[in-house]
Amino acid sequence: MGERQGTLWKKTTIQRRSMTSVPDFNCPTVQLSNGLQIPVLGLGTSHDGGYSHDAVVFALTHCGVRHIDTAKRYGCERKLGKAIQESGLSRDDLWLTNKLWPGDYGYKATKKACLDSCSEMGVDYFDLYLMHWPESLKPGYSNSEMRAETWRALEELYKEGVCRAIGVSNFLVHHLEELKDSCSVVPHVNQVEYHPFQQPSHLMDYCRKEGIVFEGYSPLAKGQVFNCPIINQIAKKHARTPAQICIRWSIQNGVVTIPKSIKKNRIQENCQVFGFKLQEEDMNALGRLHDGRHVSWDPTSII
Numbered sequence: 515m516g517e518r519q520g521t522l523w524k525k526t527t528i529q530r531r532s533m534t535s536v537p538d539f540n541c542p543t544v545q546l547s548n549g550l551q552i553p554v555l556g557l558g559t560s561h562d563g564g565y566s567h568d569a570v571v572f573a574l575t576h577c578g579v580r581h582i583d584t585a586k587r588y589g590c591e592r593k594l595g596k597a598i599q600e601s602g603l604s605r606d607d608l609w610l611t612n613k614l615w616p617g618d619y620g621y622k623a624t625k626k627a628c629l630d631s632c633s634e635m636g637v638d639y640f641d642l643y644l645m646h647w648p649e650s651l652k653p654g655y656s657n658s659e660m661r662a663e664t665w666r667a668l669e670e671l672y673k674e675g676v677c678r679a680i681g682v683s684n685f686l687v688h689h690l691e692e693l694k695d696s697c698s699v700v701p702h703v704n705q706v707e708y709h710p711f712q713q714p715s716h717l718m719d720y721c722r723k724e725g726i727v728f729e730g731y732s733p734l735a736k737g738q739v740f741n742c743p744i745i746n747q748i749a750k751k752h753a754r755t756p757a758q759i760c761i762r763w764s765i766q767n768g769v770v771t772i773p774k775s776i777k778k779n780r781i782q783e784n785c786q787v788f789g790f791k792l793q794e795e796d797m798n799a800l801g802r803l804h805d806g807r808h809v810s811w812d813p814t815s816i817i
């Protein structure tokens with residue numbers, strides 16, 4: 515992989531611990547502005563579609579997954595802690611992202627929520643902790659005041675080492691610009707909806723310019739990509755599946771991606787994206803599929 519997102523790509527072979535069944539899994543990483551390396555592919559765990567303990571354990575022990583994306587909102591922190599423990603992997607072999615829900619925004623509440631989430635998952639720190647959404651759910655405060663106050667707490671959690679990196683999710687350029695005025699740590703990551711139908715190129719350019727790693731969620735558009743003739747054609751040409759094409763497309767664009775499945779065979783399939791390359795004409799055809807649709811949330815109206 516070359517230079518992407520203005521950050522360095524590093525190919526890492528994730529170390530096997532006492533796991534003989536885990537295949538070597540060369541997952542590239544993207545470098546954050548503080549030097550940390552986030553694996554470019556992770557496993558999503560949102561509440562949509564449920565949770566499977568066996569599938570998470572399988573992802574960790576048989577597919578080489580080392581990056582898990584979760585949130586307090588998804589309601590599976592404790593279950594994930596159990597799956598991680600059962601996998602036998604050590605904490606420092608994993609990249610764990612968690613997210614702070616707006617109901618917990620505010621200086622004191624943020625600190626408490628983060629420590630509570632750590633304890634739910636049975637860990638001492640998160641690799642990445644994100645403000646989930648730019649809107650405050652607390653009456654009596656403007657969104658902008660609440661974001662600044664919450665961010666101050668995240669900066670302290672970062673300095674204390676409870677979070678190795680901090681970031682935001684669903685933030686648009688104006689939210690990031692405003693935060694820039696008051697913050698001392700620029701968000702390391704912005705996690706935003708990203709798939710062939712939703713390519714926020716202006717936001718991506720802004721993040722690249724500011725040294726904020728752009729991470730994409732809902733890479734399969736929650737299943738909508740499977741009906742697209744162009745994606746199916748490209749999949750046929752490469753003898754791959756439409757899911758693999760979309761995940762590979764994110765990765766080739768330098769975007770960290772976190773597809774979710776609760777089915778073992780699909781998780782395995784979604785991880786098999788490093789043994790082929792999309793050609794320029796495929797990348798261009800996928801790049802033309804943007805139609806602006808959101809399958810998750812649209813933060814456009816949040817001031």
Ligand SMILES: NC(=O)c1ccc[n+]([C@@H]2O[C@H](COP(=O)([O-])OP(=O)(O)OC[C@H]3O[C@@H](n4cnc5c(N)ncnc54)[C@H](OP(=O)(O)O)[C@@H]3O)[C@@H](O)[C@H]2O)c1
Pocket residue numbers: 557558559560561562563583584646683684705706730731732733734735736737755757758772773774775776777780781783784810811
């Ligand atoms: N920050 C945010 O606000 C935010 C918002 C949304 C999502 N996220 C994160 O991003 C993750 C991924 O996004 P998402 O869950 O919304 O959607 P997604 O990953 O785009 O799609 C998930 C859907 O695709 C199906 N699927 C997965 N792999 C498949 C395959 N190989 N073949 C066929 N179907 C497949 C899954 O069904 P099965 O489970 O039945 O396989 C599920 O219905 C979330 O889990 C969450 O961690 C973050």
